[in-house]
Amino acid sequence: MRDAATLERIEATPTRLRVSGMDCASCAAKVETAIRRLPGIESVDVSVATETLTVRHGSGTSAGAIAATLRGLGYGAEDPDAATPGKQAVDLPWWRAPKALLAFACGAALVLAYLVGQVAPATGCWPFLAALAVGLVPVARRALSAARYGTLFSIETLMTIAAVGATAIGATEEAATVVFLFLVGEVLEGVAAGRARAGIRGLTGLVPDTALLERDGATARVPAASLRVGATVLVRPGDRVPADGTVLDGETAVDEAPVTGESVPRPKVAGDAVFAGTVNGDGVVRVRVTAAARDNTIARVVRLVEEAQEAKAPTERMIDRFAKVYTPAVVAVAALVAVAPPLLAGAPWGEWIYKGLAILLIGCPCALVISTPAAIAAGLSAGARRGLLIKGGAVLERLAAVTTVAFDKTGTLTEGKPAVTDVVACGRSERDVLSLAAALEAGSSHPLAKAVLAKAAEVGAPVPPAFEAQALGGKGIAGKVGGIDLFLGSPREVAARAPFAPGEAARVSVLQGEGKTVSVLLANGAAAGLIAMRDGPRADAKAGIDRLAAEGIGSLMLTGDNARTARAVADALGIEARAELLPEDKQGIVRGLRAGGAVVAKVGDGINDAPALAAADVGIAMGGGTDVALETADAAVLHGRVADVARMVELARRTLANIRANIAIALGLKVVFLVTTIAGVTGLWPAILADTGATVLVTGNALRLLRLKLA
Known part of the structure; x- marks a missing residue:
């Protein structure tokens, strides 16, 4: 018998809405808090990067109730899939957005108040009170809505308290100007957030x-x-x-x-x-x-990057937890600064209330809260536009710490397509050897057969018809061409049919020692030639390995192939090889490396390497946009270039450096203005400029990642 809670989870309905006007992590927090207070809510996922809200809920809450709550908070709510499939919803230009129109109206009212003050000084502070009301009333309404839905210490609340307090102590002009600057800051946040979203959304316009x-x-x-x-x-x-x-x-x-x-x-x-x-x-x-x-490649890349941007990095989660304590603490400090000196030391009330209000504005957490998600969103978007798909901020942080990369061989370090490297003729021309071998292989789809046919086409060798051709399972292929009995197979099988001459056996041994697969052609029972093939390293494999080494990252190869072939490829690339491994062997090696203190990235095709990919700190799939490459690992190199693994690590490290710089900017400016405000050097205007300026600075710094050059 299922209990009510179990039935509620089973019957949970997903609702997905596009939330317009949501520009920062503080907005997301307000939305999440409000929606979680509704009845029957199972889960809430808010993404600033995509302006979407996904809610799983029971029958006690409807999609309409969720949309009404969002609108009550001052945000728009609409179906994100209402647009044509594959195309994004049309966004308003920034200057037509509601926040921009409000900022323009408040600015115009403020200019008009100054003009009235110059023409009719007797009007006193009333023109500025009117200008203040234009900007503050909508802000105060949003503050009340946020408080009603569970967010007491919102940025709007802090702004409302500061503006009303400044007016009460006679700083009406400053209060009106501060509100206007706050509204300008919100517009700039929206513009910056829109640019970050456009970095990945722009891909949809390519179709x-x-x-x-x-x-x-x-x-x-x-x-x-x-x-x-x-x-x-x-x-x-x-x-x-x-x-x-x-x-x-x-x-x-x-x-x-x-x-x-x-x-x-x-x-x-x-x-x-x-x-x-x-x-x-x-x-x-x-x-x-x-x-x-x-379901096309671009749509899946966009969808996966958007989902990745919703997954918070450890640094982001830490800052979110910090902000929940930080904002109430700032309110407490501001109140203490406002009342303690007058009560304890008889200091002037007006002066210290003014300083307390300035501290309230300095303490707004917007810049700090946005410092990490803005950089992560820009970094993920920058990677996706270069074929580097990273699934979330947590993966990005782990990538930045990678010390060892374990590569699969076939299809990862090599092309995955064997090619003919040597043709050795025995009593015939090389062209004749290729011609006869290609005749036998003409009907086969085996990779080695394709290599022989490709080489024959490359040198212009004719491919005559073969008769009575038949594949001998695990041994080779036999047939007749122009009355000649032919057999093409492995050296071991050929040796069982006809003995090698001493020089031929030695040559086979040399070729196999070079890690090549050797097929021997018999014509009427005698060796007619040797064809050696090898799946060679990718053209950029050596450069990619060297680039990782330059970043201080070690590389090794894990493969199920035979030791000689693995050693030949590894020697060409200058890395260690561990060969003849089963999938569980690769997994064990990865776990052993991690146990030894290494941070391991495993690079493979996402199928037979699945256990090792899962065991690594970061699993990276190589592939040209396939479902496997996009779905199975923590990250994917869509083009399959080995050097892109190094580019991915470089992007992760640059993004982490950007985050650290953003945090330093956000906290550094607050500390500076906190000290100068208490010392009486700065006041309300610089306080709001410090907050707005820090927000713009960290967002602009994050957006630099969109223009990052990864050579």
């Missing part, structure tokens, strides 16, 4: 609105969002690819920089994958759609 759909032998222009899996689209030169897909026919070069960060266009032929939003070069290609608009 074209329309596509040329092939249907019933003709092409028709249709909305790209309507394309279904299996549809065929025509992509002309210069067009953006409208969906993820596979090239059916045609050849071209595609600029994949929007998705992978790759600066050089990649050649594409039939069978190759292409991504939505990439730019077709000079060829016409037909593409079969493999993912709907909501």
